[in-house]
Amino acid sequence: MKYVDEFRDGTLAGNIAANIAREADTRRSYRLMEFCGGHTHAISRYGLADLLPPSVRMIHGPGCPVCVLPIGRVDQAIRLALEHDVILCTYADTLRVPASHNLSLMRAKSSGADIRMVYSTQDALKIARAYPDREVVFFAIGFETTTPPTAVAVKQAAVEGLRNFSILCNHVLTPPAMHAILDVKTTGAAQGGVGLNGFIGPAHVSILIGSKPYEVFAGDYRKPVVIAGFEPLDVMHAILMLIRQVNEGRAEVENEFTRAVTREGNPKAQAIVAEVFELREMFEWRGLGSLSGSALKLRPSFAAFDAELKFKIDYVAVPDNKACECAAILRGEKRPQECRIFGKVCTPENPIGSCMVSSEGACAAHYSYGRFREAS
């Protein structure tokens, strides 16, 4: 596979690793947060931790849109399917997220709700066209990568007059989440807590939003940001670039993923999103609390496609399980193995919190790929 295989070359990875080992100062530690679920998955799936010196520690940030989805938002989707008899279309990732009353979308499906997995919003539109007498709701989750496909679908539905199509909008934004992490972290550092030395910027979000939105973190918070591509060599190289920034006392936004990311991003996609969506005032994030200006809802001109308005289902906040440490893990303050129930009660078969459900969640990634490290 062109542009894939070359970026997974084991020999080149070894070389980058040798450079990292040479340039990482053994007298200090480098705490680097990767913010993209895809990066969390790549690091675990390729065992990249084995290629890094002990002074470099990767911390998994809240870049997994399933992991930051509060229980109450999944409850809304389940209620729509069970009580309003809609055809609920969703990406596979949400199906096993544990919600209230011991339910998940998967369990609701087992008890008769019409819940269908789709790979693309186009699939959801096809279902809406095929079943004009049924209401079809698309469970729209994701960061800025996944928002434009939803926007395209809503626009298309408007043009076609697909009145039975609507979306349950849970699209969220990356920069506000990074602010939330850093605000906590800055406080922590001032009180002698652990701090972050830099960010690996998300691969595909950055394709859409460009590198510009990260400049505030380099400028105001003095944190280096290196945007990395999706493949393991990209991640390794970005780690090297961050180490160099830290060593040289720089705090800049650098772009490792030059083959797909520019400073401006994708203006066409940004325009389509701006046409269809506007900012919500407040939105609750699992683990980060309520953040302002951090999520999207449909503009009034597209209100007919807003499932929350159409079906009048309100959001009811639900607290996390008391033993669940997802909040601290999402903020990078604790590691999965430091959660009391990790691997005991909470496993991929029986996930208590969302970090365990999505394969990109820190807990699932560690459990599925890395838990042998503690056991030995």
Next chain:
Amino acid sequence: MCLAIPACIEKFTAQGNAVVNLGGVRKEISLALVEDVELGDYVIVHAGYALQKLDQEEARCTLEMFARMSEMNNPQADGGAP
């Protein structure tokens, strides 16, 4: 979720879609989010949509940089300094 792949545009089809090819596998995807793509271009595909054209020149540069790093690691070429 964050899954995205680079694939080659093989054929344009109706309604702003294209058939892309990755490693011999073909699928029809939407081009609604990109512009100025031509046959033979590579695009990054996510959830059934092309997100951006892949800059092949930049890809080449990045890979060259990785390769140069390997030369720096093998100093036999310039006389054996560790």
Next chain:
Amino acid sequence: MGNIKPNYIRPLDLSRGRVEMSHGSGGRAMAQLIAELFAAAFDNVYLAQGNDGALLPKAEGNLVMSCDSHVVSPLFFAGGDIGCLSVHGTINDVAMMGARPLYLSASFILEEGFPLADLKRIVDSMANAAREAGVSIVTGDTKVVERGKGDGVFITTTGVGVVSDNIILSGNLARPGDKILLSGTIGDHGMAVLAQRENLSFDAPIVSDTAALHGLVAAMLHSGAQLRVLRDPTRGGLATTLNEIAQQSGVGMMLQEAAIPVNKTVEAACEFLGLDPLYVANEGKLVAICAPQDAESLLGVMRAHPLARDAAIIGEVLEDAHGFVQMVTRLGGRRIVDWLAGEPLPRIC
């Protein structure tokens, strides 16, 4: 024999006819379906006895029995169909015990309205698969459920074989130091089925690897290698099978990702759909665990067989109280290859 020939009104319309409730009710319609469709295709002396149970001759050796149900959707896919799948699958389960498969039973649950043309295609495919494998389908059953209560057809096959005393293969026999061999590329079957559902097309088509492996197993047993375990990785893929064996034997494993054969197109299809080939179903592959000194010669015997040309040594068994199946990735780092965690994949076996 004195059989009175039944006086049917007309033969089954195998081109345009459909399954009706009467085909499962035990009366004339069912007898006609069995005679004109199933018995005609499976045709052997045991079936021809025409009784509810087949009287089989004495066998030399210990008996091995296995059963499998098949609910694959779609019913017809590149490289096979639910029919040959049901024959190969059960033959393989028997063969993995080191046994020679002899007889199969086949039971069908048909949905009212299912086209007889499709049923004939499936039954003919089963008959061919059984004939090629030298195995007889000796008894069976037919039931029909109302329209909407089935998915076309479900097939359950049970197989019986014989194995001699000196062949002992079991999942709990893997020992630290043993080598792990794989007979060929992984993920072909699962991706062939999934690709059809997801409208992927290919430059070089992905074809199910469904095949009867008893001939390969016989060659391996004959090679003189000290074999400990044989198992075919079906649902859940190679990862699931290796974890099962590791748990049964109370050992760990270390695999080499670079050594595991994967068809390039299957790899790309997995990328498209976000799947890991380690967890995708196979229907014509086996895992063998053998004493380390025999690994190379066993590999040679396998590669000489048409069903195992791409065989490879993919790892070794370790001492590990936790029973982790670990893997050295192509990047040189380590990870575990864990049990499949309930992925919502469509039915593929």
